[in-house]
Structure formats: structure tokens, C-alpha cells
Amino acid sequence: MTSVATDSPTTTPSALTGIRVVEFGPYVALPLTGRILGSLGAEVIKVETNKVLDEMAFIPAWSRGAGQPEYQRGKRRITLDVRTDAGRDLILEMVRISDVFMTNFRRNVLDRWGIDFPEIRRQRRDAIIMWQTGLGGHGPYYTYKSFGILVQHLSGVSLMTGLPDEPPGVVNTSYSDYHTGVFQPAGIIAALMRRNLTGKTATLESSIFKSGVATCGPALLDYQVNGRGPQRRGNRDAWAAPHGVYPCAPDPISGDADRYIAISIADDEQWAMFRKAAGDPEWASAPEYETRIGRQRNQDALDDAISVWTRPQKSEDVMQNLQQAGVPAGIVSQGADLNGSSHLNSRNFYQDTQYWEAERGVKATEWVEGESVSWSIPAKMSGTPIAFGNYSNIGQDNAYVFGELLGLTDAEIAELEEAEVIY
Amino acid sequence: MPRFDEYTGEHLIPPYRILDLTDRRAAFCGRLLADYGADVVKVEPPSGDPSRRLGPYPSDSSDPERSLDFLFYNTNKRSITLDLETESGRSLFRRLAADADVIVESFDRHYLYDHGIGFDALRTDNPGLIMASVTPFGNTGEWADYQGDDLVVMAASGYMQITGEPDEPPVRQGNEHSHYPAAQYAAVGILAALYHRDFGGGVGQHIDVSSQEALITYYTDAHPALLWRKLGQNVTRVGTNSTLVIPLGAYPCKDGWIAAGVITPREWDALAEWIHEVTGNDEVLSEVYRGGNQDRAEHIDIITALFLEFAENFTVQELFHEGQRRNLVFLPVNEIADLLADPQLAESGFWYDIEHDDSAIGAVKYPLGIFHSDDVKARSRPAPALGADNAAVYQGELGLTPSELATLKNDGII
Numbered sequence: 153m154t155s156v157a158t159d160s161p162t163t164t165p166s167a168l169t170g171i172r173v174v175e176f177g178p179y180v181a182l183p184l185t186g187r188i189l190g191s192l193g194a195e196v197i198k199v200e201t202n203k204v205l206d207e208m209a210f211i212p213a214w215s216r217g218a219g220q221p222e223y224q225r226g227k228r229r230i231t232l233d234v235r236t237d238a239g240r241d242l243i244l245e246m247v248r249i250s251d252v253f254m255t256n257f258r259r260n261v262l263d264r265w266g267i268d269f270p271e272i273r274r275q276r277r278d279a280i281i282m283w284q285t286g287l288g289g290h291g292p293y294y295t296y297k298s299f300g301i302l303v304q305h306l307s308g309v310s311l312m313t314g315l316p317d318e319p320p321g322v323v324n325t326s327y328s329d330y331h332t333g334v335f336q337p338a339g340i341i342a343a344l345m346r347r348n349l350t351g352k353t354a355t356l357e358s359s360i361f362k363s364g365v366a367t368c369g370p371a372l373l374d375y376q377v378n379g380r381g382p383q384r385r386g387n388r389d390a391w392a393a394p395h396g397v398y399p400c401a402p403d404p405i406s407g408d409a410d411r412y413i414a415i416s417i418a419d420d421e422q423w424a425m426f427r428k429a430a431g432d433p434e435w436a437s438a439p440e441y442e443t444r445i446g447r448q449r450n451q452d453a454l455d456d457a458i459s460v461w462t463r464p465q466k467s468e469d470v471m472q473n474l475q476q477a478g479v480p481a482g483i484v485s486q487g488a489d490l491n492g493s494s495h496l497n498s499r500n501f502y503q504d505t506q507y508w509e510a511e512r513g514v515k516a517t518e519w520v521e522g523e524s525v526s527w528s529i530p531a532k533m534s535g536t537p538i539a540f541g542n543y544s545n546i547g548q549d550n551a552y553v554f555g556e557l558l559g560l561t562d563a564e565i566a567e568l569e570e571a572e573v574i575y
Numbered sequence: 576m577p578r579f580d581e582y583t584g585e586h587l588i589p590p591y592r593i594l595d596l597t598d599r600r601a602a603f604c605g606r607l608l609a610d611y612g613a614d615v616v617k618v619e620p621p622s623g624d625p626s627r628r629l630g631p632y633p634s635d636s637s638d639p640e641r642s643l644d645f646l647f648y649n650t651n652k653r654s655i656t657l658d659l660e661t662e663s664g665r666s667l668f669r670r671l672a673a674d675a676d677v678i679v680e681s682f683d684r685h686y687l688y689d690h691g692i693g694f695d696a697l698r699t700d701n702p703g704l705i706m707a708s709v710t711p712f713g714n715t716g717e718w719a720d721y722q723g724d725d726l727v728v729m730a731a732s733g734y735m736q737i738t739g740e741p742d743e744p745p746v747r748q749g750n751e752h753s754h755y756p757a758a759q760y761a762a763v764g765i766l767a768a769l770y771h772r773d774f775g776g777g778v779g780q781h782i783d784v785s786s787q788e789a790l791i792t793y794y795t796d797a798h799p800a801l802l803w804r805k806l807g808q809n810v811t812r813v814g815t816n817s818t819l820v821i822p823l824g825a826y827p828c829k830d831g832w833i834a835a836g837v838i839t840p841r842e843w844d845a846l847a848e849w850i851h852e853v854t855g856n857d858e859v860l861s862e863v864y865r866g867g868n869q870d871r872a873e874h875i876d877i878i879t880a881l882f883l884e885f886a887e888n889f890t891v892q893e894l895f896h897e898g899q900r901r902n903l904v905f906l907p908v909n910e911i912a913d914l915l916a917d918p919q920l921a922e923s924g925f926w927y928d929i930e931h932d933d934s935a936i937g938a939v940k941y942p943l944g945i946f947h948s949d950d951v952k953a954r955s956r957p958a959p960a961l962g963a964d965n966a967a968v969y970q971g972e973l974g975l976t977p978s979e980l981a982t983l984k985n986d987g988i989i
């Protein structure tokens with residue numbers, strides 16, 4: 153076992169102590185929801201099977217599964233083939249002793265396996281059900297497939313990004329998955345409160361599509377009221393100038409030339425502070441730059457002049473100089489910056505963790521252990537722990553869940569392993 | 576357990592009293608809680624929330640009651656005015672805080688403390704008080720006093736590093752994306768803290784949310800810190816189309832753009848057959864292109880050309896529906912207008928129609944139905960007029976007389 157940090161021992165009860173969640177489904181959004189609930193103290197049981205591994209176990213390709221702790225820490229991970237009769241019975245038994253059942257499988261699939269929502273309700277009348285879908289569980293697209301990173305096109309955001317006449321502006325992540333993953337715990341905790349107060353349960357359906365569109369912002373209203381689509385402004389802003397990223401000196405350590413500083417100046421007071429921090433250069437005293445309107449009208453020239461000023465400087469130096477003068481500025485962070493950030497590290501944002509290198513055709517118990525890193529849930533709570541949680545390998549908690557929680561004997565567990573039910 | 580005499584579970588969140596002192600960088604937190612049932616009271620300075628002075632406005636005619644920006648971020652909230660810069664204003668605020676469940680705020684970290692209304696001061700009268708602070712870089716650490724808005728947070732989180740074209744400077748995502756992650760995490764923290772207080776025998780607490788950290792978690796799949804540790808490389812921008820998985824990205828067609836992702840061998844075979852049907856080009860069926868997505872990487876130029884030649888024969892909607900019928904991940908690249916007309920969203924309980932009394936705005940669809948449910952629904956009240964609830968809160972709840980309220984108004988405190 154490599155030496156990795158774990159949470160400090162604590163006797164403080166967690167916010168969601170006593171809540172048990174069955175998490176049933178792969179990928180990003182649903183596991184993120186489970187990780188958030190787990191970090192808040194819920195007991196999250198993740199149901200998987202070695203027979204059909206989550207494709208995320210093999211990502212990133214250069215270190216297969218090293219990214220998994222960020223989604224899977226703080227959970228009890230069990231292996232169970234729910235397509236078998238005994239497997240179905242066991243997941244339903246788990247539902248009976250749990251408060252929440254959450255899944256991202258399609259209804260026809262759950263139905264085929266005998267664990268559709270009416271059956272969940274029969275097992276546990278007051279279970280909170282969170283059903284996560286891609287494009288929606290009902291309606292014309294309910295059978296349609298989607299794919300994380302492409303949802304930014306579907307949800308309207310890529311045609312709000314970049315400049316007019318450019319191809320859709322793309323961010324290299326499936327960020328709508330994260331919106332969904334963080335909306336869902338809010339819905340689940342609220343549903344638990346509602347259940348405690350009224351005795352009523354709830355089934356909530358979310359979708360990655362809706363979660364993305366929900367963040368299109370005031371542009372949705374502007375179209376309806378004024379009949380116009382959003383303006384693609386690149387890095388510029390309707391209410392601030394200068395407002396953009398400016399090239400800086402190559403990274404002194406890596407030699408990477410892809411270094412930028414973002415500067416955002418909303419009013420004339422900040423402009424005065426900028427001028428002072430920049431050493432009151434002559435170009436900045438031009439009368440056309442005195443007001444925001446003037447700076448907006450002359451943005452091309454202004455941006456060129458600022459770039460000349462930033463280009464020989466280190467991006468961190470520009471940030472520090474401007475921020476100490478009160479001007480909003482930030483480096484465009486790279487992985488090296490985040491990993492080594494003394495600011496983030498002083499907040500214990502990252503923590504080392506072990507992981508297991510996934511290998512196709514080899515049972516997870518045989519996978520080689522390695523060292524990785526994961527971030528903390530970014531809601532630092534003063535009174536209850538936000539735990540990083542231990543990182544279990546697939547199936548590592550079988551004995552706890554099937555033995556301690558469900559009361560199977562070692563012999564029964566061994567038999568079910570042999571029959572590839574617990575597998 | 577709290578008593579909510581009139582709460583029967585129509586809405587997901589019980590009507591907890593939440594005082595919302597956020598600006599537009601965190602206003603979505605209170606909105607999410609208000610949409611789902613919390614009693615969120617926005618505490619505005621007498622001159623109004625600054626976003627009331629930001630457009631867009633109907634017909635571009637500036638009016639603080641018609642800012643579409645304010646209307647978007649403040650649905651289902653109530654509004655009172657209060658000048659925290661005055662001692663009588665702060666005194667009223669202390670009385671409001673004594674009966675509140677939650678305060679959510681986005682001031683610079685010293686502001687409330689310097690004014691004697693920080694968390695520690697307020698909780699002495701209200702040990703159950705929960706306060707969430709959403710700031711660009713969090714309440715601790717060497718960047719805690721640094722200023723940040725959407726652009727700066729997107730940059731400092733590294734989110735911009737992976738947005739845009741590889742040979743061009745980083746670009747910000749055009750929907751002010753940084754306004755959501757921290758607000759969402761704050762809402763989760765607030766609900767968890769309420770749960771702990773009311774159903775776990777706990778007391779109140781403070782929640783510190785950094786927008787930078789929240790946004791870092793929104794591109795976990797790019798693994799910025801891990802890639803640096805393992806390979807000494809930085810994540811970069813890949814542009815509109817992936818260079819590894821083909822096709823993956825957005826491609827022009829007859830009347831717009833189609834997003835397509837072809838990953839598995841079976842998906843490629845289905846696409847190749849379809850391209851062959853349409854173009855008659857046998858080249859696309861070649862064995863050398865078959866297999867998993869990485870197998871096609873060296874043929875990117877040929878395959879992209881074949882795909883574009885094929886796609887230009889169809890409209891977005893034709894490619895979308897026929898592609899999905901063939902079990903391919905084809906999705907439209909939507910504009911705002913497409914979203915408002917989309918039949919799936921229309922049937923997903925997503926849009927809530929809100930009728931504004933103001934005829935310059937009229938009936939507008941808001942994207943409030945994040946959770947679709949037969950059991951609960953979101954609320955559909957428009958964002959409040961400035962100070963609309965002054966009488967209800969100050970007279971009805973704090974028991975001020977009409978003349979006291981009038982004096983406070985005259986003095987510019989309310």
C-alpha cells in the first residue's frame with residue numbers, strides 16, 4: 153500500500169449521517185452525485201459488475217483509472233450481476249434498507265432486469281428515486297443517445313462561445329455532466345427533508361440536456377423578449393473593457409509558450425488602478441481610454457497595447473501586481489499551476505489517493521495499485537466534515553455490504569461468487 | 576424538527592427563510608432554492624441590486640425593473656431594500672438574521688465582519704444560523720482577497736485553458752458559466768447543513784465556497800493536475816473537432832451544424848454504410864478505417880472530407896433523427912431559438928411560463944424544471960420589483976409601524 157493521506161479521524165457527525173444511498177450506474181454525473189453525498193456523510197453503496205466495467209475505469213488512457221477516485225471516493229463498492237435472479241433479489245434487499253435509489257439506466261433496461269421504479273417502491277415505499285437521463289426519460293428523444301462532450305452543442309452554449317462566423321466554440325470537457333451531478337444531490341437532500349416533514353416520497357427525473365440548457369442564462373429571455381440571439385463576443389464583454397486574455401512570457405520552467413493573463417476592468421476606478429499598477433505608461437493616458445465607453449470603442453488598439461505590456465512578463469507576476477492594486481486579473485491556469493498552487497494547497501483542495509490501474513480481462517482484485525490525486529468537494533463546511541473518503545477498488549466492500557448489512561454468511565457469499573452473481 | 580404549518584410538500588424544499596445578499600456571481604444559488612420552494616428574500620441596497628442596471632432590457636430601453644439579467648437570476652425570490660452602510664440598517668439586518676435559517680452572500684470576505692454583522696456576531700442571537708459565502712477564491716488562503724469575475728475565475732480555474740482552438744488564445748465560455756458551479760455547490764451545502772441542523776440534532780454553521788475550486792471540478796475529465804503529475808504535460812485546447820476520435824465534434828451541413836460522435840467499431844460501420852448509401856463512394860467502406868476510434872486517427876483528413884461531403888446533403892434535423900435511428904450519437908448544434916422550440920424540452924416539464932404584469936415583457940418561458948416529477952413542482956413567480964416585500968417583512972414580520980417604515984424610507988435606509 154502506498155502512503156496516502158486520509159481524512160483526519162473525527163467524532164463530529166456528518167451532515168448526512170444515517171442516510172443510505174444505492175448508486176446504480178456508470179460514467180460521470182451519477183457517480184459525482186454519489187461522491188458528493190458520500191463526502192457529506194451518507195453511506196453510498198455503488199453497485200457494479202466485473203462483467204461490464206464502466207468505460208471510465210479505462211480513462212485516462214495514459215493511466216487507466218487514475219481519474220476514478222475523483223468520482224468514486226467515499227463509497228462502498230460492491231460487485232453484483234443484477235441480471236441474475238439472485239443478483240436482482242440482492243439489489244432489491246439493498247433498496248429495502250436504503251433511503252435513496254439513484255440510477256442512470258433506461259427504464260426499459262431496468263424493467264427487463266426486474267428493478268423498475270414500481271418494484272423499487274414495492275420494496276421500499278418511501279425510497280427517494282433519482283432518475284438521471286441523457287436527453288429525457290419521456291418525450292420524443294427518450295430513446296436517443298447522447299455523449300458528454302457533445303451536449304454543449306445540443307444545449308446551445310457552443311454557439312454562444314467564440315466569435316461570429318467562427319465554428320461553434322468548444323470546451324474540451326463534458327461540463328453538463330457536472331451540472332447534472334451537482335444538481336442531483338440538492339434534489340435528493342431536499343427530497344429527504346420533505347419526506348421527513350410530510351411522509352411523502354418523490355421520484356425526480358433529471359437530464360444532462362436540461363441541466364445544460366438551464367445555464368444558458370439571460371440569453372433565453374433576450375430571445376423571447378427582443379427576438380434576438382446572443383451575440384458571440386469572444387472574450388469581450390458588454391459592460392467591461394479591457395476584458396480579455398493577454399499573452400505572457402513563456403513558462404520559465406516548462407518553456408510552454410501558451411501562457412496568458414485574463415484582465416477584466418469594469419469601471420474607471422479600476423482603470424485608474426490598472427494604470428498605476430502598470431507604472432503609468434504614456435499609452436494608457438490617452439484620453440480615449442478615460443471612460444469605459446471610450447475603452448470599448450477603442451478596444452482593438454487597447455488590447456494591442458496591453459499585450460505589448462504583458463508579453464515580456466510572467467503571467468503570475470502580472471496577476472499579483474494587478475490584484476494587489478485591486479484589479480481583477482487571473483492567470484489562465486495550467487495543470488502545473490493547479491497542482492502546485494500554494495493557495496489551493498493551503499485550502500487542502502487536493503489530496504493524494506491510491507487507485508488501481510484497470511486492465512481488461514483481468515478481475516479488479518488483480519489490478520495493480522498506483523498513486524493518484526483527487527480534489528475536495530468545494531463547499532467547506534465549518535461544523536460538519538466534508539470527507540475525501542477512502543477509495544475502494546471495485547468489489548472491495550462486498551464483505552461489508554453482503555455480510556454485515558445484508559446478513560449473508562461467508563459460505564453464502566462464496567457460493568454467490570462462485571456462481572458469478574457477486575462478481 | 577422545524578414546524579411548517581402550511582407545508583404539505585407541494586414543492587421540494589420546505590419554506591426555509593433565506594436572506595440572499597449575493598450579486599449575480601452567486602445569485603443562482605438563491606434562485607435554485609427559491610424555485611424549489613424556499614422563502615428567499617433578496618436584500619438589496621436602496622438603489623437596487625447592481626444587476627438591475629445591466630441589460631439586456633426590452634427594446635434596449637434601460638429600466639431597473641426590466642433588466643433581463645436580474646429577472647433571470649432572481650425568479651421566485653422576494654425583495655426588500657436595506658442600507659447596510661448605516662447603523663440603523665445593520666440593526667434591522669440583525670433582527671432579520673435572528674429569525675433566518677440561512678444567509679447566502681458574496682461580499683468581499685471582510686465586508687460583513689467589518690460592519691459587525693459577520694457570521695460569528697449573527698450566530699450569537701441565532702445558533703441555528705447557516706451562512707454560505709461564495710467568493711472568487713474562497714475565504715482563506717493567499718488569494719482570498721483577490722478580485723474575480725466570470726472571466727478571471729474561468730481563467731484561474733484553468734477552464735479557459737481548454738476552451739477554444741489550439742492555435743488561438745483561450746476563450747471564455749459564452750454563457751458566463753462560472754455563475755453556476757459555485758452557486759450549485761453552495762445550495763448543496765446549505766441543504767445539507769439544514770438537514771443536519773433539523774434532522775441530525777446539529778446547529779448552524781458556515782460554508783465557504785470558492786468559485787475557482789467549483790469550476791476546477793467541472794472539467795475533471797480533462798485531469799489537469801493528474802496529467803501534469805503523471806506525464807508532465809498541460810491540458811490544452813482541442814478546438815471544434817477532436818483529432819483522436821473521428822468524427823467527434825461539430826460539422827457544417829446544409830442549414831447549420833451537426834454534432835457527431837462515433838466511438839465504437841459498430842458505430843463506425845453504421846456510419847460508413849450510411850455515407851456509402853448517400854455518396855456511393857466505396858472508399859469509406861475500406862477495412863483500414865474500421866475498428867475503434869483511435870484506429871482512424873491517422874486517416875483524419877480523408878475521413879473528415881468524406882464526412883463533410885456526406886453531411887452537406889442533409890439538414891441538421893435530418894441528420895439528427897436519421898442518425899439516432901441508426902443508433903449513432905448525432906445531435907443538433909442548437910441556437911437559443913432552437914431550444915425554445917425543441918419538442919423534447921417542451922415535454923420534459925422544463926419550461927415554466929411566467930406572466931409578467933409588465934406588458935413590455937409579457938409571457939416568458941423560464942428554464943426552471945431541472946427536476947421533472949409527478950410528485951413536486953417548481954414555483955413560477957417572476958423576480959421581484961425592488962423592495963416589493965418591504966411592507967410584508969418590516970411591518971408584517973418585524974412589527975414596524977407604517978410611520979416607522981416611512982421614516983426609514985425617508986432616511987434612505989429602506
